[in-house]
Amino acid sequence: MKILTTVKKVVDVELNIHLKDGVIVEDGLQYVINAWDESAVEASVRLKENKGAETTLVSIGGGDNSDMIRRCYAMGIEKGIHIDDPALAKADSSIFAKVLQKVYEKGNYDLVITGKQAQDTDSGQTGIILAEYLGLPCVSNVIAIEVMDDKHIKVSRSGDDGTEIVELELPAVITVDVSINEPRLPQMRGIMMAKKKAIDVMDLAALGTSPDDVGCATPKSGIVEFMASKMRKAGKKFEGDAAEITAQVVNLLANEAKVL
Amino acid sequence: MNPLLMSLLLIVGLGLFGRTMYHKILLLTALEPADRAGHIKERLKNMVILAIGQKRLVGRKKEWASGIMHALIFWGFCILLIRSLNLYGEGFIKGYQLPFFGDDYMLGYLYIALKDIMECIVLLMVIYAIFRRAVLKPERLHNTWEAYFVLAMIGVLMISDLLHDGARYNLIMLHNNPEQLHFFNNPRYGSEFLWTPVSVGAAALISGVSADASGNIMVSMFWLHIMTQLTFLNFLPLGKHFHVITSLPNVFFKNLGYPHEKPRLLDLEDESAWENESLGIKHIHQLNWKQGLDLYTCTECGRCKEVCPAYTTDKPLNLHDFNDKLKFELFDNADNIIKRAKLSATKKENGNTDLTDKIKAEKAELNSKKQLIGDVIAEETLWACTTCRACEEVCPVTIEHVPRIIAMRQGQTTMAEAYPKELNKALKGLERNGNPWGIGYDKRADWADGSGVKIMVDDADVEYLLWVGCAGSFDDRTKKVSTSLVKILQKADISFAILGVEEKCTGDFARRVGNEMLYQMMAKENIEILNNYKVKKIITACPHCFNTLKHEYPQMGGNYKVIHHTELIDQLVKTGKITLNKSLEGSLTYHDPCYLGRYNSVYDQPRSILQSISKDGLKELGRHGRESFCCGAGGGRMWMEETIGKRINLERAEEIVGRKIANVAVGCPFCLTMLEDGMKELNKEEEIKTQDIAELVAKNMA
Numbered sequence: 001m002k003i004l005t006t007v008k009k010v011v012d013v014e015l016n017i018h019l020k021d022g023v024i025v026e027d028g029l030q031y032v033i034n035a036w037d038e039s040a041v042e043a044s045v046r047l048k049e050n051k052g053a054e055t056t057l058v059s060i061g062g063g064d065n066s067d068m069i070r071r072c073y074a075m076g077i078e079k080g081i082h083i084d085d086p087a088l089a090k091a092d093s094s095i096f097a098k099v100l101q102k103v104y105e106k107g108n109y110d111l112v113i114t115g116k117q118a119q120d121t122d123s124g125q126t127g128i129i130l131a132e133y134l135g136l137p138c139v140s141n142v143i144a145i146e147v148m149d150d151k152h153i154k155v156s157r158s159g160d161d162g163t164e165i166v167e168l169e170l171p172a173v174i175t176v177d178v179s180i181n182e183p184r185l186p187q188m189r190g191i192m193m194a195k196k197k198a199i200d201v202m203d204l205a206a207l208g209t210s211p212d213d214v215g216c217a218t219p220k221s222g223i224v225e226f227m228a229s230k231m232r233k234a235g236k237k238f239e240g241d242a243a244e245i246t247a248q249v250v251n252l253l254a255n256e257a258k259v260l
Numbered sequence: 261m262n263p264l265l266m267s268l269l270l271i272v273g274l275g276l277f278g279r280t281m282y283h284k285i286l287l288l289t290a291l292e293p294a295d296r297a298g299h300i301k302e303r304l305k306n307m308v309i310l311a312i313g314q315k316r317l318v319g320r321k322k323e324w325a326s327g328i329m330h331a332l333i334f335w336g337f338c339i340l341l342i343r344s345l346n347l348y349g350e351g352f353i354k355g356y357q358l359p360f361f362g363d364d365y366m367l368g369y370l371y372i373a374l375k376d377i378m379e380c381i382v383l384l385m386v387i388y389a390i391f392r393r394a395v396l397k398p399e400r401l402h403n404t405w406e407a408y409f410v411l412a413m414i415g416v417l418m419i420s421d422l423l424h425d426g427a428r429y430n431l432i433m434l435h436n437n438p439e440q441l442h443f444f445n446n447p448r449y450g451s452e453f454l455w456t457p458v459s460v461g462a463a464a465l466i467s468g469v470s471a472d473a474s475g476n477i478m479v480s481m482f483w484l485h486i487m488t489q490l491t492f493l494n495f496l497p498l499g500k501h502f503h504v505i506t507s508l509p510n511v512f513f514k515n516l517g518y519p520h521e522k523p524r525l526l527d528l529e530d531e532s533a534w535e536n537e538s539l540g541i542k543h544i545h546q547l548n549w550k551q552g553l554d555l556y557t558c559t560e561c562g563r564c565k566e567v568c569p570a571y572t573t574d575k576p577l578n579l580h581d582f583n584d585k586l587k588f589e590l591f592d593n594a595d596n597i598i599k600r601a602k603l604s605a606t607k608k609e610n611g612n613t614d615l616t617d618k619i620k621a622e623k624a625e626l627n628s629k630k631q632l633i634g635d636v637i638a639e640e641t642l643w644a645c646t647t648c649r650a651c652e653e654v655c656p657v658t659i660e661h662v663p664r665i666i667a668m669r670q671g672q673t674t675m676a677e678a679y680p681k682e683l684n685k686a687l688k689g690l691e692r693n694g695n696p697w698g699i700g701y702d703k704r705a706d707w708a709d710g711s712g713v714k715i716m717v718d719d720a721d722v723e724y725l726l727w728v729g730c731a732g733s734f735d736d737r738t739k740k741v742s743t744s745l746v747k748i749l750q751k752a753d754i755s756f757a758i759l760g761v762e763e764k765c766t767g768d769f770a771r772r773v774g775n776e777m778l779y780q781m782m783a784k785e786n787i788e789i790l791n792n793y794k795v796k797k798i799i800t801a802c803p804h805c806f807n808t809l810k811h812e813y814p815q816m817g818g819n820y821k822v823i824h825h826t827e828l829i830d831q832l833v834k835t836g837k838i839t840l841n842k843s844l845e846g847s848l849t850y851h852d853p854c855y856l857g858r859y860n861s862v863y864d865q866p867r868s869i870l871q872s873i874s875k876d877g878l879k880e881l882g883r884h885g886r887e888s889f890c891c892g893a894g895g896g897r898m899w900m901e902e903t904i905g906k907r908i909n910l911e912r913a914e915e916i917v918g919r920k921i922a923n924v925a926v927g928c929p930f931c932l933t934m935l936e937d938g939m940k941e942l943n944k945e946e947e948i949k950t951q952d953i954a955e956l957v958a959k960n961m962a
């Protein structure tokens with residue numbers, strides 16, 4: 001089984017993000033692997049370890065991604081492709097999916113595993129659009145994978161009304177939730193081996209396509225401006241017995257909030 | 261008496277003993293190197309105080325009775341060594357006298373008197389020891405036939421010698437010395453028997469028998485004594501009584517300058533170390549010779565487990581068992597370990613690659629068939645340790661448990677990648693944001709906003725760097741300690757600054773859980789920054805940071821004068837830079853943090869500060885000072901769930917509640933969290949306030 005895993009580099013959401021004139025201030029920021037993609041990597045590596053799958057990852061854009069890709073190597077991924085092209089600077093989910101389609105078509109994969117969304121844009125579309133472009137079956141929000149045979153897998157997805165179990169014929173695309181696994185922490189041995197491994201970096205031309213081909217000129221969506229979300233005010237705690245609390249609340253609603 | 265028999269016994273007895281010892285020593289030399297050379301004076305001093313003086317036996321109030329018992333038996337043995345030599349002489353030459361110990365010398369008389377009384381004392385102590393084992397049954401002792409057998413042999417040694425001398429007395433004094441036996445009778449000092457009341461007493465017991473029978477008793481007791489002694493000697497190396505022989509060297513070679521051997525700085529890029537799986541301890545042959553000697557020396561006295569927070573709260577960590585299992589694994593593999601060491605020696609001489617491959621394969625064959633962690637030592641055992649060092653502090657023969665545990669964890673984490681995965685969250689936090697909570701590194705100095713604290717990047721021209729640590733920077737409760745400390749420093753006009761967002765975890769917890777890679781990553785980055793600012797003096801309120809900065813950063817080129825905040829505050833009080841008020845209401849106790857007390861011997865300064873602020877003085881807990889009880893958070897345990905047995909912090913909190921205390925002072929952020937959690941669980945957090953010394957000082961200074 002050949003698996004393609006997609007990985008996106010995102011800003012570390014543990015950090016405070018500052019804006020200046022509607023643009024993110026880069027100073028002091030650090031970038032890390034998208035948490036959902038990290039789970040996708042872990043899921044792929046487990047399929048490699050348990051089922052002998054071959055694992056390839058692909059990452060698009062983001063400048064120098066070598067640290068992140070090497071970290072994935074240290075986790076156990078065998079091959080890494082980085083599509084880097086200045087034309088992709090303003091790419092949206094559909095363009096990413098188009099690029100991924102090209103990567104997929106070059107590689108003869110059986111299964112694509114993507115994170116269900118990215119920590120930065122949270123749009124959760126790329127994997128699904130990719131399946132659409134490829135005409136492959138797709139299951140999103142996957143929380144468990146079971147390999148049935150060479151051609152079939154069974155996945156559990158977390159749906160609105162509970163867990164749904166879906167059987168899929170390969171090739172297919174799945175997008176995974178972080179709850180699918182606890183990604184491993186790369187250890188020294190893996191890190192040392194990862195250092196020696198090559199990363200296949202290519203631009204769109206090298207991939208056999210062009211900016212126009214993947215739709216760079218006509219993105220379907222784009223970022224207009226970044227705005228900081230308003231900080232929520234701290235809540236108020238009332239103490240006392242039920243009657244006292246009711247009196248206090250009514251008083252505030254009437255006099256402070258003036259809604260009564 | 262009978263030179264032929266004597267020669268035979270000595271040749272067989274000493275020959276066998278020599279052979280056993282040769283193998284035991286050969287095995288040690290086949291283990292890994294340990295640097296315990298030099299500092300002879302200090303080593304001798306340790307040996308005199310700890311081994312010969314039996315400090316940890318007689319010096320513990322809780323255990324004075326058994327301590328004195330053991331010390332008396334030990335001292336008795338030392339004294340009786342001379343007697344043994346004399347008896348060997350006697351076996352060859354009738355009336356043999358050792359040089360200077362004969363009847364021409366006062367020394368000879370003094371010696372026989374001492375020997376006489378010591379034999380009596382040792383005999384009484386043996387009786388007490390048997391009584392203690394059989395009737396009192398202290399919990400820490402693990403009763404074995406071996407222990408009784410050895411006690412019985414010691415008893416036989418004493419009785420046989422006393423009866424030998426008693427029978428001799430009877431022959432000389434009651435039966436007119438038919439065999440012309442020699443006895444001390446120097447006119448200056450009088451007859452031998454005036455000096456040996458116990459032997460004379462023994463004589464009285466057998467005075468009813470004939471001259472012939474007395475002669476037979478004397479001879480048979482002589483040979484019984486010699487044979488028992490040689491049997492005893494040969495029996496020692498076979499079990500826990502090997503300590504009789506190895507304790508002195510073990511204490512002599514004890515680590516100096518730091519309570520135990522520091523974790524080795526592993527060269528993680530060394531290919532051959534990866535090949536040999538020698539980063540940390542993963543195989544029994546990777547122990548160093550001192551660790552082997554430690555195993556030979558464990559007396560199975562159980563003192564370690566009695567004070568061990570893990571053992572006493574029902575975790576599967578029983579140290580003497582741990583030692584025993586390693587020891588038997590070592591012995592089971594002794595021949596292979598020796599062969600492997602020989603192979604390694606040939607490998608060094610040979611450059612031939614074919615041969616090298618062959619040797620590699622042969623060496624792999626020689627590995628123990630058992631997994632060291634898994635088959636010999638259970639995983640839960642290895643990870644239960646809080647590295648509190650309570651065990652090491654009480655061990656009478658200075659066995660170093662913790663470095664071994666850390667090295668095994670290194671083997672598990674680095675080589676086998678088999679460590680508790682629940683640690684990943686904290687480790688990943690370290691990797692990304694330099695703190696185990698994983699909070700964005702950019703928030704590290706938020707606690708100091710508006711406090712007027714300088715940041716190094718703005719002004720590095722200060723006397724001290726205040727090392728805040730992760731807890732002091734990110735944990736809401738501990739931030740209050742940082743703020744209090746700042747108030748004190750500002751009050752005393754200390755010139756200081758913090759690193760702010762440039763500070764990272766020291767890596768202490770990563771190192772204790774065997775993740776040497778992350779430790780070195782943290783240490784390297786911190787040292788670069790500290791050295792860049794030319795930092796000379798560091799203050800810190802976290803004993804874990806304190807210990808790592810002070811003792812482990814020098815391994816990587818970070819040399820600073822590090823001072824714990826309690827030491828500094830104590831200095832500030834003593835030099836009048838701050839004045840304390842005796843205004844703290846309610847009883848007060850102090851919980852010693854392991855990494856401040858046992859690791860760094862800071863016991864007095866915190867107490868002195870507390871005494872100056874408390875109206876009611878300081879009330880000690882039952883377990884305090886060197887024998888303080890861990891809070892349960894050290895050794896990376898802070899970041900692991902405690903699912904087996906009772907929780908350690910709860911055990912400590914209960915101890916405190918039992919003392920009817922109103923205030924608990926601590927000097928460590930982890931102790932603060934753990935004890936406060938324990939109090940919450942007992943619903944006592946309102947009644948019993950747990951605070952850092954810095955908080956108490958800030959509230960009670962003028």
Ligand code: SF4
Pocket residue numbers: 557558559560561562563564565579580583651654655656657658659
């Ligand atoms: S390690 Fe030390 S304290 Fe523990 S049983 Fe052995 S000798 Fe006793």
Ligand code: SF4
Pocket residue numbers: 564567568569570571577579644645646647648649650651652661662890
């Ligand atoms: S260091 Fe502490 S927890 Fe670890 S074995 Fe010793 S006494 Fe037990």
